[in-house]
Each structure stands twice: as C-alpha cells, then as structure tokens.
Amino acid sequence: MVLEGLGSSLRSVLSKIARSNVVDEALVADVVRDIQRALLQADVNVQLALDLTNRVKTRAAQEKPPAGASMRDFLVRVIYEEIRRILGEDRPYDVRPKRIMLVGLFGQGKTTFAAKLARYYQKKGVRADLIAADVHRPAAIDQLEQLSRKAGAGFYAHREERRAEVIAQEALARFSPTDTLILDTAGRSNLDEDLLQEIRRCKATFEPQEVFLVLDAAMGQSAGRSAEAFHKAVGLTGVVLTKLDGSAKGGGALSAVAKSGAPVLFVGTGEHIEDLERFEPTRFVSRLLGMGDIQSLLEKFESLEDKEKAEEAAKNLMQGRFSLRDFYTQIESLSKMGPFSKLLSFIPGLAQAKLDDAQVQATQDRLRGYKVIMDSMTRSEMDDPHLIKGDRVQRIARGSGHKPQEVRALLKYFEQTRKQAHGLVSNRRLRRQMEKQLSAAGGKLPE
DSSP: OTTHHHHHHHHHHHHHHHHOSOOOHHHHHHHHHHHHHHHHHTTOOHHHHHHHHHHHHHHHHHOOOOTTOOHHHHHHHHHHHHHHHTTOOOOOOOOSSOEEEEEOOTTSSHHHHHHHHHHHHHHTTOOEEEEEEOTTOHHHHHHHHHHHHHHTOEEEOOTTOOOHHHHHHHHHHHSOTTSEEEEEEOOOSSOOHHHHHHHHHHHHHHOOSEEEEEEEGGGTTHHHHHHHHHHHHHOOSEEEEESGGGOTTHHHHHHHHHHHTSOEEEEEOSSSTTOEEEOOHHHHHHHHTTOOOHHHHHHHHHTOTTHHHHHHHHHHHHTTOOOHHHHHHHHHHHHHHOOHHHHHTTSTTTTTOOOOHHHHHHHHHHHHHHHHHHTTSOHHHHHOGGGOOTHHHHHHHHHHTOOHHHHHHHHHHHHHHHHHHHHHHHOHHHHHHHHHHHHHTTOOOOO
8 A cells, every 4th residue: 555654554543443432522632643753754844744744643632522423533633633634635536538747857767657657547438649849868869659559549759850849849730639649758856957948848839738746755845845946947847756665755745746836737656657647635644544335436437348247246254145156256346446555445344454565466366266266166156155165175176176175175164264254344434434335436235
C-alpha cells in the first residue's frame, strides 16, 4: 500500500483508541504524540504536523460528539478530518477528449506517466495519443514509442526537428480533435530560463486545457517549492506524484504540494502501466487509516473484461451459494486487479490486515496453484465440492501435478474463505459501512 509506514502508525493510533476504557486528557495527549511522530517520520512539515495535532487536541477538548456517537468514534472522526484537511480538497476530474501538456525536471518519471495517463484514458473509452516533444533526449522518444505500444495509444515523433513547439503543431494536424493528446516535453536538471521559454512556446502553440507537473515523491517537502515555481511560470492545472509506493518522503510531498496551490490529481503507485490512481484526499485517507475504499475497488472491478462472471461470483459469495467455479472466477479477477495487499486496503474490515511481502507472495503463489488444481476438476466437482473425496482427490492430484494433501488444502481453504466472507457481510456494523460506501459509488450489496 502507498505510504504503508504512515498508514501502519496511524492505524496503531486508532487501535489504541478502540482498546481504551475511557477517552480522557491522558489518552488524547498520548494519541497526539503518536500522530506527531507518525507524520514527522513521513516527512510532513514540522509546523504542519504541530498545527494538525493541536487542532485534534482542541477539538477533542471543546467539541461534543453528535447524538448517538461515542467519544471514541468522535475522536477517530476528528483525526480523519484533520489529516484529510492537510491534503487539500477533493477535485473532480473530467475524463473527456482534451490536450494535456506534461512538464517537469529530468528523471521525475514524466515519460512513464505519459503512457500511464494514456492507458487511463483508453480504459475510460477515450482514445489517447502520445506526442514526443523532448528534443534534447533521443532516448526519451524511443521510450515513449515503446510505452505507447503497451498502452495501445497513438504516437507521434519528428526526430529531426529540434523545435518542440513545431512538433506539437504537427501533432495537432495529425491526430483527431476527438482524441486526448498528451504532450511529453523536455526536462532539465534545474528549472532554468531555457526550459521555461521552451515550455511557454509549447503551451502557446499546443493550447492545452491541462498542464500537469510530474514530480518524484522522493523529493519530499521540496516538491512543494518545485510546484510553486512551475505554477508561477506556466500556470499548472494539476500535479502528479510518481513512485509514491516506494517513497518514505511521500507524506511530505503530498502535504507540501497540496499547500502550493496546485492540486495533486494523480499518484503513481507502482512500475506497471496500470499503476496509476486518481488522488482524492477523502478516499486516500480512508485507506490510510484502514477504513477501506469501496469506490476505488469498484473502479478496478469495472475495468475487468469478464465483469459479469466476477459479479455473479461475488453475489453468490455474499448469499452463501459459493462454488469452486465462483472461487476460480474470483482468483482470476483478483490477479487482474492488482497486488493482493493493495486490494486488502480497499475493503472495510480487511483494510487493517497486516501481511508482510513474504506472506503476500506466498498467498499469491498458493492461489495460482489452486487454479491449476481446479483445472483438473470436472464441472460437477466445481459446482459441488462435497463430491471430491477418495479416488477423486487422487485423480485431481495426478492430473494437476500436485499432491493429494494439496488438493485437500484447497478444499479446506475454499470452505474457510466462504465462511469468513459470508460472516463479514453478515456483520451488521461492517455491512452498514460497506452499504454507505457502495451507495456513494452508485452500487449496493445483494440482499
């Protein structure tokens, strides 16, 4: 998960509140110290961290919980609201054909983000084209061309032309106005006048509706100063933070950029072309605190090619009619939606599950093995696992290249999964939380 260190520390704070017998001044002071330490370790500005925790302390002392809410729940809500506050407001993002210009310094991940953004638009049903306007680094043109093929996007370059604005003009004539056009401009080691003049000429020629600054999250608090400088120079409409998944300074980068006046619109969460997320503080903080994010999970689900089968399997699971065939479909869907640990962070009740990398990898390997075993089962066995006994176990083991005990382990794991998932959905408090998030996302749980 993004900012796992910060998230783990903050979730420990919430656990401390949940375990307490009473919410008094001593507990609030203890919680405030823990939050300060967590924020500072994530490179959040010292004054910003102090202001946040002072607001938490003041609100806990002066405000009263709403009717029907406990002081524990109220304190958690205050912490959630104050952390969300330092990351800025949620900003809508309209996915429609437009011209987007990317700017940034050298080595920030601009070219890779261009392809990720093209892929993001393609998945939303909008054709995207990539334009190579980095006239100073030939390798950037080659890289963008290769990535365009991965993204399934159009591509334009003019390798002999040394004027970026001319390339932008040529691309406008080449591509349809109903496409989203993404212009990848050159970077520099520093924000110098030559770079500014070049991107100003590109902007005047290309006339983009969006100007995105791409920043490496490892910059930490200095990302805010860079955002301010670019914003003043060319007028940014948004900022993208790359490599947020592996940066210990991500909290500093997020909070600093949010204060700069240029909103964070996207975050890069991995190396693959699919690893791009819209940044919305409300949903981000929910996942950070272990409260889940059903809306993001639904968006990943919507991108599945065989959505109907996955939806039917989920419905059967919640209604207690889950078969091995449904289990197989769910494993396939999970593998297409991303890493197992990331998916856990979306689900209320499971979002605080603590799995290290070795456990996650072992789980993913085991699930892949289970798919191979199920490939050796008959249709009737997939529909009714209770048929699988004795000779059937031996036959399935031989056909799949596994041991009989591994077949039995699959059956045991399947039964545990079915019972646990049904139990989670039967939990009234958890069900209300899931229904609330699903309702906001335009969906609902099956009866």
